[in-house]
Amino acid sequence: MLIELLTKKYPGMRLWLTQRLSAVAMVVYLFLMLLALVVTQPHDYASWRALMSPWWWRLLTLVFFVSLFIHAWLGVRDVFKDYVFNLRLRAVLQVTVDILLIGYLCWISIILWKL
Structure with a gap:
């Protein structure tokens, strides 16, 4: 059923699903960021730098911003x-x-x- 909805028969469904999935990715990242802020409680530049220094956290942050820009692009387009x-x-x-x-x-x- 889902595969049929993603065909050319329903052209807007892929865009709708993309926007919803980008929103889910942003919510997951924001939850993880909130959790990290509660646990580490950064108070100066060095602690913020330590929070953002792992490569996987920077990758998650980049995925968040890519999701944000895709979400914004689709919304502004509409x-x-x-x-x-x-x-x-x-x-x-x-x-x-x-x-x-x-x-x-x-x-x-x-x-x-x-x-």
Whole structure:
């Protein structure tokens, strides 16, 4: 049943499922972050750095931000489709959002991995 829903017969189902799965990934990360903050209680730069230093935590943080940007991209895309009726303006706005999100993802990657 689920596989049938993800076919070309229902084109919006994949996007809907992607947005919901990205929300679940963000909630799991936020729960883990809250748990880590309660346990470690970082109070200065060194303790924050120690919290974010393991490679797996940086990877989880990167997955969180990728999920956030996918979720935001889908949401903004739907808002533009619903409320911006001029196709050229919608395309310009969507490209602007795309460029900003890609730029933010690169920026986050540089911060996390100190490239």
